[in-house]
Amino acid sequence: MATVSGLALETATARLGGRTVLDGVSLSVGAGQFVALVGPNGAGKSSVIRALVGLLPLSGGRALLGGTDVAALSPRERAGRAAYLPQERRIAWNLPAVEVAALGAPFLQAGEALERARRALAEVEAAHLADRGVAEMSGGERARVLLARALATEAAALMVDEPIAGLDPEAQLMVLERLRARADAGQAVLASLHDLPLAVRFADRVIVLDHGQVAADGAPLEALTPDILSAVFGLTARWVEGPDGPLLSAGRRAPSPVHS
Template sequence: MAPLTMRDAEASLGGRKVLDGADVQAGRGELVALVGPNGAGKSSLIRAFAGLLALDGGIARLSGDDVRALSPRQRAERVAYLPQERRIAWNLPAIEIAALGAPFLTGEQALARARVALDEVGAGHLADRGAAEMSGGERARVLLARALASPSPLLLADEPIAGLDPDAQRLVLERLRAKADAGGSVLVSLHDLTLAAAFADRVVVLDGGRVVAAGPPLEALSPEVLKTTFGLDGRWVETVDGPLLAARRAQ
């Protein structure tokens, strides 16, 4: 069984169904991208894996165990979670924020992992800078470092590149790709279909809480799916930098 596995997931928020029989999995060494229009259920699915959204039906498993049977500590030990929200409540220095990703290690061990993670995301120079003195892009890197500092091989990332410049977007996805290549299981929600195709092993397309396509990127993001789910007339062009989506709004 894949370390991240969800079957027949049903969930509602405010009386509205946000997951409708969703099946998703991410295996070892795999980066899986969740894509879909706004309101498709991407964040809800990730929160359900993290145990932050209760399922009305179906099951979500972390390393084989039902999320509902795990305590908050057990969930935190098994999976790192990078939420879409980038607000940091206290003006802590970056090194301490990143160290929060390894709360069950000794202080010295957590700080050591935090320094490595900050260096990995190009934020080592921010180690002693407070969160209030950081730009939005700098906070995004520090929060990614917090997730990477976790000893867990499982990582959930909800729109980690939203609002970042192109260089920062690629850096984030390169670090998530490296996490998967090192044997981890990474599930990330994205809006940029070209970046999803370039970095993911598989793409899962959600619409209305349902999985409408899943598979290798260019298969999942077929011309039919692009049109019916995203309202695009498009095709994929192979370039030296990977697949590039050439598309326009469907008439």
């Protein structure tokens, strides 16, 4: 698996704050694939991504980038193999957007980095923000700039943690279209998402996490079956065909009766 995968976890186990956050997780994302990582809050989605970029040490198993154990790579080598967009969107300094985006290409000469940053800003429809300070932007505008920073890396793998959280519907679609395009161009793309219909619409595969374990991994509708939606998400649900793809018709599963 490791030799052909853009990124992979092999029976990965990790603890955080005394709690097991990954429990024998195995998964892979190959070049040219867009894989959506879904699951309830606390299921381990961010932990998977942080383990893959070397920010969460493993107590067992391996994390691999391009077939090489992440633990054996230097920070510079990791940065060259994988771009990472965390959930946190806070930017400490009021830098122009183009300079923030250029941080995604730190190993290029300054002029080349800025040129790549401008291309990435245009890719996320934010070219008009290039010279504006990020502290003067809305949250949605800053989210575009930070995505541009990740895209500017142009690494073989791209990992993004909740990239559409807090965005308006049009911006959510734009982000997912860009991630889909990056996968179609050959990158290995892994994105954690909460919106299940959008995951089904854009991803090649869906990996469902539950309590730090893989509950399902497959084509979107094969992974998100009614049984999985019930067991993992607590939903009584079925998929119906909509004009732009499958829609989720869902309600909360009735809670178990409490006996005195």
